[in-house]
Amino acid sequence: MDQNRLDYLFSRYTAGEATPEELREFDMLVQQPEHETVLHTKIDQLFLATSGTATMPEKAIQATLQHITGKPASSSVVRYLRRSWWAAAVGLLLTGSSTWLLTRPRYEMVAPLADKAPGSHKAVLTLADGSTVALDSSGQQVIGQQQTTIRQSGGQLQYSVQSPGAVASYNTLTTPRGGQFRVILPDGTIVWLNTASALRYPTAFSGADRTVELQGEAYFEVAANATQPFRVKTAAQEVHVLGTSFNINAYTDEANTVTTLVSGRVKVNTPGKDAGVMLEPGQQAIAAHSGSQQLSVTRTFAPDVIAWKNGLFLFDNADLATVMRCLERWYDIDVKYEAKPDIHYTGQIARNQPLSKVIHMLEQTGQARFRLVTAGQGHQAKDMIIILE
Incomplete structure (x- = not known):
């Protein structure tokens, strides 16, 4: 093989700049015994240049094995590995720019990710018959459904009931990761749906109350109607409303479901229990997703909670x-933790920024290092944030 080619691939690999094709080529080469001596020399040179010593420290070997196996190494294993060239390679690349390349499974190719665009107005509308309509920010369309007309204008849907006696059927508006959308329900209630969320609702509110899930x-922002209360059901809470504005965060990967009242009054209870709590503006009702179903009430600054609706990430001592x-x-995007430092962030970032700028802002605090990569190939490829040691 051309020595210049191996030099080139090694340089690209350790700089984290190799293309998926170059990664595959390099991955095959490092497993061939005839290249061991050359690679050993190159790794020694790079280790000497980055650490000032050509001997891998015992603590570095211990940390390397702990990282790979999840178990501490015995002193005899450490003494053996200090004489082994691959241990130096592992130690070097774990502490260098290619951590995320070396520690992933052999079959999963990883390449640098230049950037990632922010989310946008996009959603999927599932109609009563099970058919679906893809929605995005450029859409302009009218969707007929029994006695209800649905108009899309950009990132908003608006329902209009054509007959007072219209028979209700159910629609579901679903936003994917990286999407958000707004819907005006048949009663005039406006709902801003955040990313990775779903709202199920009737096409006409004809019963004793107006219930959505x-x-x-x-x-x-609920349209007032004292004779037909508005109700929102989640897995951990039920919110009863007359006419008011409020936010519900019911993501299943969070520890709690949280209802925050912005204006008016609402009653919040847990499913199956009539007793609940009345909220005043600036209060939150919190229900844990595990353990007791007891509701707790705290005060908060409501505009911070709904910052997402206004195009902002707002963090107040939020952990990593x-x-x-x-x-x-x-x-x-997915997140992989090579390290999980105990750090917190306070500040705001516009949600229309590309991911690289957001990561840059977080790195400016000096508390953690991040790398953007694409893992896998073809339809299985996934963009990721790697949080480095």
């Missing part, structure tokens, strides 16, 4: 995992 997060879950949903 929510998964994920949404902000409601909370911040990453927000980015996962909005940028349709």
